Amino acid sequence: MARRIGIEVSRSIAIAVKLANVDVVSAYPITPQTHIVEDIAELVANGELEASFIPVESEHSAMSACLGSSAVGARTFTATASQGLELMHEVLYVASGMRLPVVMAVANRALSAPLSIWGDHSDVMSARDTGWIQIFAANGQETFDNVLCAFRIAEDRRVLLPVMVHLDGFHLTHVIEPIYIPEADEVAKFLPPFEYPLPLDPDKPVSMGAFGPPNIYPETKKAQQENLIASKEVILESWREFAGVFGRSYEPLECYQCQGAKVLLLAMGSFSETAMSAVDYVREKGDEVGLIKLRLWRPFPFDEIRNAVKDADVVIVLDRALSFGGPGGPVCSEIRSALYGLDKRPKVVGFVGGLGGRDISRDGFVDMIRRGVEIARTGSDQEFEMFGVRE
DSSP, X not given: OOEEEEEEHHHHXXXXXXXXXXXEEEEOOOTTTHHHHHHHHHHHHTTSSOOEEEEOSSHHHHHHHHHHHHHTTOOEEEEEOXXXXXXXXXXHHHHHHTTOOOEEEEEEOOOSSSOOOSOOSHHHHHTTTSSOEEEEOSSHHHHHHHHHHHHHHHHSTXXXXXXXXXXXXXXXXXXXXXXXXXXXXXXXXXXXXXXXXXXXXXTSOOOSSOOOOTTXXXXXXXXXXXXXXXXXXXXXXXXXXXXXXXXXXXXXXEEXXXXXXXXXXXXXXXHHHHHHHHHHHHHHTTOOEEEEEEOEEESOOHHHHHHHHTTOSEEEEEESSOBTTTTBOHHHHHHHHHHTTOSSOOEEEEEEOOGGGOOOOHHHHHHHXXXXXXXXXXXXXSSOEETTOOO
C-alpha cells in the first residue's frame, strides 16, 4: 500500500533508486543535485540498499564508471547538473552509441558564465542531441514516478538506451511535496530484474565501442536514430503499464484547458504548473486559452504536438534556454519544425525567460499570453522576445 508523505523531491529520487534495487551508483556532488547522491550514499552505507556506490573525482569519471557497470549488466544510476552535465558531455554519446541503459536524474541548472547555481534549461539543451531519451517532470510525483519508469524503458530489450529524467533545480529539487511512495513488492510488479542481453564477460572478451571507419559509421548512426524513434512505443507502453499498477498515467504531452482554445501556451518543467494558474485566470476573464505541458523531449512527439495545436490560431512557447545567435529557444525551434509544411498551422510566438532561476509568476504568464497574442496579430521584426528582462 503506497504511503503519501511530505518529502524533499531530491530525497524521493533516492528512495526510487532504492526501490528499483539499483546495483551501481557512480556520481559526483554538484548543486542542486547533491541531496540525491548524498541520500543514496547513506542508504548504501547503512545497508538499506545493496549496491556499489562509486565516489569519483569528476562527472566525466562518473559517467565513465557508469558505462563499465552497465556494460557488465548492472542496473546503473547517476545524477548531475549544469557544469557537471557539460563535463560528462563527451561520454554521454558513448552511453547511447553503445546501447547502455544508464538512468540519470538531471537537476537542471544554468550554465556559467556568469556563475549561477539556480535553475533553467541551458544544461539539458546542450545535451539534447546526445542520443538519450529525455523526460521532463513538472512536480515531485512526476519525478519519482518517471525515475522508476526510466529503468523500465531503458532496460527493455527493444530499447537499450540511456534515459535522463529532468527536474528543475531548486524549484523542484529542494522543495518538499506530498508524494506517494509505493512498497517494494508493488515496484517489483512493474520493474523486472535487469538482464542485459550482451554483458561483458572476462571468459569471452569482446570490444565495445571500437573503431568505426567511414564504410560503417553512417549506418551505425542511422540504426541509433531509428532505435531512438522506435523507443517511443515502448515509452508509451511503459507509461500505460505504470498506470495499471499505480493508477497514475503519463503521456508525451499533457493538455490543460485546450479544448476549443484558439491560443495555446507551451512550457516544460515546473513552470508549467504556474502557467496553469495563469490559464485559469485568463479564462475567467473570458479568453479561451489552453496550456500544453511538454513531457517527452526526446524522442520528440511530433504527432502529438500536431494534433494538440490543430485547431489553435496561436501557440506561445516559453523556452528557459537561449540558443545564442539563433532563432531564440530550442523548444520553439522544435515546435516550428514540427508544424512546418502543414496546410493549416498556428502562428508560433517564442519567448525566452526564467533564465538563471528568475521566477515567472502567474501574472507574468498572463502578460506573456497577452503579449504573444499581440505579436501574432501585429507581427514583429524579432524572431523571439526575452521575457521580463530589464532593457
